[in-house]
Amino acid sequence: MARARLTIDLDAIASNWRALASIAGPRVETAAVLKADAYGLGADRVGPALAAAGARSFFVALAEEGAALRAALGPGPSIRVLGGLMPGDAALCREATLTPCLNSPAQLAEFEAELPGARCALQIDSGMRRLGFAPAELTACAGRLRALRPDLVMSHLACADVPGHPCNAVQLDRFTEGSALFPGVPRSLAATPGTLLGPAWHFDLVRPGIGLFGGLPFAAALPVVRLALPVIQTRAVAPGEPVGYGAAWTAERPSVVATVSGGYADGLLRAIASGGVALYAGETACPLIGRVSMDLLTVDVTDLAEVPAELEILNAHQGVDDLARAAGTIGYEILTSLGDRYERVYKGAASRLDPA
Numbered sequence: 459m460a461r462a463r464l465t466i467d468l469d470a471i472a473s474n475w476r477a478l479a480s481i482a483g484p485r486v487e488t489a490a491v492l493k494a495d496a497y498g499l500g501a502d503r504v505g506p507a508l509a510a511a512g513a514r515s516f517f518v519a520l521a522e523e524g525a526a527l528r529a530a531l532g533p534g535p536s537i538r539v540l541g542g543l544m545p546g547d548a549a550l551c552r553e554a555t556l557t558p559c560l561n562s563p564a565q566l567a568e569f570e571a572e573l574p575g576a577r578c579a580l581q582i583d584s585g586m587r588r589l590g591f592a593p594a595e596l597t598a599c600a601g602r603l604r605a606l607r608p609d610l611v612m613s614h615l616a617c618a619d620v621p622g623h624p625c626n627a628v629q630l631d632r633f634t635e636g637s638a639l640f641p642g643v644p645r646s647l648a649a650t651p652g653t654l655l656g657p658a659w660h661f662d663l664v665r666p667g668i669g670l671f672g673g674l675p676f677a678a679a680l681p682v683v684r685l686a687l688p689v690i691q692t693r694a695v696a697p698g699e700p701v702g703y704g705a706a707w708t709a710e711r712p713s714v715v716a717t718v719s720g721g722y723a724d725g726l727l728r729a730i731a732s733g734g735v736a737l738y739a740g741e742t743a744c745p746l747i748g749r750v751s752m753d754l755l756t757v758d759v760t761d762l763a764e765v766p767a768e769l770e771i772l773n774a775h776q777g778v779d780d781l782a783r784a785a786g787t788i789g790y791e792i793l794t795s796l797g798d799r800y801e802r803v804y805k806g807a808a809s810r811l812d813p814a
């Protein structure tokens with residue numbers, strides 16, 4: 459095995475989408491958020507797999523991502539750009555039939571000037587204070603915005619991963635109030651965490667991202683990624699001998715240490731070293747030891763009868779949220795950090811769909 463191999467299960471992604479769609483129920487549309495190249499897993503493969511599963515609406519962060527996704531999906535599905543209409547994006551939006559989510563009076567003016575007659579969505583700020591029309595801006599611009607006939611009015615929750623957080627109810631009220639200025643326009647408030655909060659949060663369309671890819675807070679998600687790292691070398695280490703940068707680990711018994719290909723340049727964050735992470739030989743957990751290097755990890759394989767050609771760091775036993783916990787971050791960051799040096803293998807029936 460020459461290269462580290464990231465296996466992405468497209469059927470598991472489709473199945474997670476269907477599970478979220480059944481939580482949202484038949485009267486609510488379930489979209490798919492594929493920003494940052496589908497959370498690092500490849501929008502050109504994930505998009506068609508989800509379209510085959512029934513998804514008709516997609517969201518990306520940037521117009522460039524939208525154009526790439528359009529090439530993979532073909533002309534049918536809606537692709538909305540969460541960052542909205544940024545300067546210079548109009549041509550790309552027109553060519554790739556992207557729907558910008560207008561976020562501000564400046565974006566509204568740009569849209570009126572550059573894309574008359576095109577489709578838009580509208581994002582209102584219900585309390586996250588990141589993107590979207592603030593309440594006063596919304597009131598001031600409501601007439602012009604209505605004239606554009608937006609196909610969605612949306613907002614985003616800041617604290618939905620904490621059910622009962624007081625910000626959630628405040629945002630729900632502000633969204634209900636703001637969206638009432640656009641009667642008849644479909645409404646959307648929930649990403650994955652909001653979808654899990656319950657029907658009051660679903661409105662007409664839910665927008666899950668991380669839940670599709672096996673990350674918390676959708677604890678019932680099927681795992682989607684498997685990451686196998688080749689063993690480059692093994693060596694015997696005597697008690698008292700240190701391993702790796704900073705001599706951060708020292709053998710306490712006669713040990714066998716495997717050096718595997720994969721490091722922080724591949725998204726295996728340096729901070730995971732102190733978090734009780736293991737690499738797996740089949741079912742057997744072998745502790746990650748010493749520091750994480752740019753391209754290499756060291757693993758205590760003393761207890762294995764035989765060292766396999768590869769060890770897994772992500773699988774059904776240890777998921778992206780386990781690595782995230784070890785590194786003091788979130789599964790989203792682990793997924794989107796997985797680097798481009800991996801051989802990427804897509805599995806599942808959906809993997810036989812050719813990218814358009």
Ligand SMILES: *Cc1c(COP(=O)(O)O)cnc(C)c1O
Nearest residue numbers: 491614649650665666667668669
């Ligand atoms: C990223 C994002 C989503 C998807 O969020 P998840 O937590 O990954 O489900 C939905 N809406 C907006 C505006 C986002 O930025």
